[in-house]
Amino acid sequence: MWAWKPLLSHKAPRQDSTAAERSGARRAGAEVAIITAVDSILFEARSRQKQIVALIREMVECESPSCDPAAVNRFVDLLADVAPSFARIKTFPGGRFGRHVVCEFDLPGKKKQGQVLALGHSDTVWPPGTLASMPFRQKDGRLWGPGVLDMKAGIAFFVYAMRILRDLDVPVPNKVVMQINSDEEVGSESSRPLTEKNAKRSRVVLVLEPSAGLEGKLKTARKGVGDYAITVRGKAAHSGLDFTDGASAILELARQIEKIAGFTDLGRGITVNPGVISGGTRVNVVAAEAKAQVDMRILRLKDAEVLDRKFHNLRPVDKRCTIEVKGGLNRPPLERSPAIVQLLRKAQKLAREMGVELGESPSGGGSDGNFTAALGVPTLDGIGAVGEGAHALNESILIDRIADRTALLAKLVAAL
Numbered sequence: 001m002w003a004w005k006p007l008l009s010h011k012a013p014r015q016d017s018t019a020a021e022r023s024g025a026r027r028a029g030a031e032v033a034i035i036t037a038v039d040s041i042l043f044e045a046r047s048r049q050k051q052i053v054a055l056i057r058e059m060v061e062c063e064s065p066s067c068d069p070a071a072v073n074r075f076v077d078l079l080a081d082v083a084p085s086f087a088r089i090k091t092f093p094g095g096r097f098g099r100h101v102v103c104e105f106d107l108p109g110k111k112k113q114g115q116v117l118a119l120g121h122s123d124t125v126w127p128p129g130t131l132a133s134m135p136f137r138q139k140d141g142r143l144w145g146p147g148v149l150d151m152k153a154g155i156a157f158f159v160y161a162m163r164i165l166r167d168l169d170v171p172v173p174n175k176v177v178m179q180i181n182s183d184e185e186v187g188s189e190s191s192r193p194l195t196e197k198n199a200k201r202s203r204v205v206l207v208l209e210p211s212a213g214l215e216g217k218l219k220t221a222r223k224g225v226g227d228y229a230i231t232v233r234g235k236a237a238h239s240g241l242d243f244t245d246g247a248s249a250i251l252e253l254a255r256q257i258e259k260i261a262g263f264t265d266l267g268r269g270i271t272v273n274p275g276v277i278s279g280g281t282r283v284n285v286v287a288a289e290a291k292a293q294v295d296m297r298i299l300r301l302k303d304a305e306v307l308d309r310k311f312h313n314l315r316p317v318d319k320r321c322t323i324e325v326k327g328g329l330n331r332p333p334l335e336r337s338p339a340i341v342q343l344l345r346k347a348q349k350l351a352r353e354m355g356v357e358l359g360e361s362p363s364g365g366g367s368d369g370n371f372t373a374a375l376g377v378p379t380l381d382g383i384g385a386v387g388e389g390a391h392a393l394n395e396s397i398l399i400d401r402i403a404d405r406t407a408l409l410a411k412l413v414a415a416l
């Protein structure tokens with residue numbers, strides 16, 4: 001009799017575990033079935049994650065500093081190669097920068113109500129050869145490398161989001177255009193007219209820039225950016241023989257910088273930063289000339305005028321000196337309008353359905369979204385990758401946010 005016991009006790013757990021395994025498999029199967037039925041877009045994004053990572057790697061390993069048009073053009077060629085077959089690609093000359101690219105996607109759905117513009121940039125702040133010291137790598141749940149966050153991953157996400165919509169035959173109510181500029185990191189001088197032209201034709205602009213913080217917050221306000229060049233001219237003299245005959249441009253500039261720094265008003269979101277100064281020729285000469293480059297950031301467009309007046313009203317303390325002021329606002333602020341909030345709410349709802357809480361945050365930095373928002377086109381910025389360290393050595397993105405961000409882009413495009 002006792003011989004049965006081991007047999008039974010041996011058998012029973014095996015049966016149990018097999019049954020448990022089976023029911024586990026059923027549970028997993030059921031989960032898969034639910035995800036497939038309810039959220040096929042997220043499921044697709046998850047199942048293509050490896051391919052998305054491979055594309056990001058290719059993009060990061062194709063260095064594209066703003067200052068190197070040939071390198072940026074190589075990236076443009078890569079983008080044309082990897083763009084899906086249903087995208088029509090046009091490139092535009094970028095003057096002294098690389099080419100700009102516009103991809104128009106042929107997506108399912110008949111009646112197109114208008115246009116959605118996805119906006120990005122191919123250029124990075126990293127000089128050629130950075131990959132040698134900062135290679136692409138996958139470590140600690142992140143992808144690392146120059147330009148991975150700002151903003152090659154965002155471009156890869158969008159390309160895959162469009163692929164998923166096409167493959168799942170999801171009807172898209174708008175024409176979808178993606179524009180990738182070559183000079184965003186250096187002021188967008190050559191791409192701005194193209195951006196504004198395409199934005200004016202669009203109902204909505206989605207900016208594929210990185211999100212804010214590791215929680216992936218969208219950017220619903222961005223500061224406007226301006227710069228000023230201040231040149232002070234005085235009178236040169238021998239610092240020993242004719243000291244009183246000289247009018248020091250350096251001394252005068254130093255006094256002016258005190259005033260200029262005083263334009264900062266943190267309460268109103270205004271910062272004024274004299275970032276670079278130069279002047280003088282020799283230590284024993286009273287300086288005839290001195291210059292300052294000043295960076296200005298504002299939250300409200302109307303502050304630009306007030307500040308511009310202040311800059312132009314600078315008067316020399318030493319009347320023998322003159323002050324020349326050049327420059328002004330080059331990116332208007334992206335102001336958090338009711339239309340932007342509405343767009344955010346839509347994105348939040350779609351994210352919540354995937355179990356993701358989507359926050360929002362203002363940003364001190366500008367993007368091409370500043371131009372489109374200033375035209376009154378609802379602009380949702382920071383909808384690209386989640387990570388940290390843009391323009392820094394720790395530039396990286398979170399791998400486990402690749403799928404939901406890609407899915408969010410696809411869902412938004414389908415829902416707009």
Ligand SMILES: [Zn+2]
Pocket residue numbers: 121150151184209210367
């Ligand atoms: Zn960027």
